[in-house]
Amino acid sequence: SGDDKSGAGEAEQTGNRLRLNTTNKNKDLHLITDHYRLKQILLNLLNNALKFTDKGEIEFGYETKTHNNQTLLQFYIRDTGIGIPKEKQTLIFDLFRQVDDTHTRRHGGTGIGLSIAKKLTELLGGTIWLESDEGTGSIFYFTIPFEKSGETRKSMPGQPAKKPSLKGKTVLIVEDVESSFDFLDVLLKKSGIEPVWAKDGKEAIELCRENSNIDLVLMDINMPVLNGYDATKKIKKFRPKLPIISQTAYAVAGDREKSLAAGCDDYIAKPIKQELLMEKIGKWLCC
Secondary structure, eight states: OGGGGHHHHHHHHTTOEEEEOOOOOOOOEEOOSOHHHHHHHHHHHHHHHHHTOSSSEEEEEEEEEEETTEEEEEEEEEEOSSOOOHHHHTTTTSTTTTTTOHHHHHTTOOSHHHHHHHHHHHHTTOOEEEEEETTTEEEEEEEEEOEETTSOOOOOTTSOOSOOOOTTOEEEEEOSOHHHHHHHHHHHHTTTOEEEEESSHHHHHHHHHHOTTOOEEEEESSOSSSOHHHHHHHHHHHOTTSOEEEEEETTOTHHHHHHHHHTOSEEEEESOOHHHHHHHHHHHHOO
16 A cells, blocks of 8 residues: 555665565465555554654564474564664654654654554564664564464454353443444444443543453543543553553544553444454453
8 A cells, every 4th residue: 555655665765775585485474464554564564663763674574383282473674773772672663652652752752652563563463572783773573473374264363253241241331422332332232242332531440440340441532631541541540451452533533542542452443333343242252
């Protein structure tokens, strides 16, 4: 798509050489994953490399790896940029950690892209890490599970599994518009889910703190009193394992990234499609 060309254009502007390593001979890869999330991981890592590399080289490639009897596709983005000091490498993926970093600001970065890349990688069932020496460059690695062509297709992260029973599960619907809540209320009750209503982010925080039986939160982003981003950050502080699915505006692409950066585990675009919503809820409540 047109977005895929953004990295090449920025490479030309910064005087960098962008190289794709196509030496991997594996032609029988059958990658079952979320195309949008994978593309966002790659774009965030490539853009990060471009920001910190001047008149150098950035190489992208992949190879297959085996870990704990599982076959993985391991991607890498290598740059010849400024590198990352050892003391900062453990913090590099922390949420918003770099926003106030003067070194980062001087190179036009915010650090949010790396935290988003980490979140998306984990959602796809993978891991992300880096190797870097200050002054010589960095290599960012991330893995995605895959199966070879001809193997029995199995349910993988981001893909539909067999429908779990949701009867008796409690879902908090955070929604300031009553008609929108009514729609979701009817939809969830069809699957045996017990909905709870919060009209704004502040009320959602109170309900999550008081009710340990809440299994999942369906979080609207744009609300009065306290928006969905801030409510999610606060809820994750005292209930870090509670799944939160954000409801984002379909026309606003940045809402998805902001939601994940705030700590949401998944997202769904409005207008909400019943089948997709139940698939996502099932994915987070089936385990």
